Amino acid sequence: MFKGLVLGIVIGILLLVGCLYLYFSLGFAPVATAAHPMPLERRLAKLALHAYLDKQQHSQPLVPADEANLIAGAKVYKEQCATCHGLPSEPKSAISKGMFPAPPLLFEGVGVTDDEPWETYWKVENGIRMTGMPGFKGQVGEKEIWQVTMLVKNADKITEPVKKELLAGNSTPMSMAMDDMGSAPAKESKPTKETKPSKATKK
């Protein structure tokens, strides 16, 4: 009786593993970004992320959310994040439209204004595996990550100067993506004034 039960459980487990293997090996699992999510894919990914984040220490912001820091955050944002997460009232980039999961627009709707800063800081520093969200640790300084964190935390109440900084310079999502090809990565964060053809051009 007991032996039969154990055997049943073992066979059950083997069958389950076998089916999972066939699902992947026979090409049933979605691989294109436009394909439907796998059963439970989103839920399991969310579960794992939240369970992990709950175990992390909740560090306090290194910088206050004052205008100077939000402007500094805007500089980081338009260089490193806008391609995927969009700019206020700008259309989505081709890159962001083609991604799965889709990067949330951080200047539309609630964005991450309802998340605690430590949580956003962690995501920007470490990235989110298998989503396309990069980890910026070692690429962007700790202070800058806090500044951009405070910016997206306060995305629903940015002042005109901050918005201006976000939209200033030649930083439309596509031109940013093109800029990076072949040229040196991580340009200086000085705003460029290349939005319009120089006034010298005559018609």
Ligand code: HEC
């Ligand atoms: C190459 C595209 C890409 C870039 C560049 C990128 N992200 Fe993301 N980001 C994503 C994707 C995709 C997700 C969604 C992940 C998911 O569904 O769990 C995401 C998720 C996030 C989240 C979590 C959103 C939520 O609702 O919980 C935050 C916060 C975030 N990104 C901030 C940033 C910041 C700040 C930058 C720039 C420093 C940045 N990202 C750069 C693609 C990107």
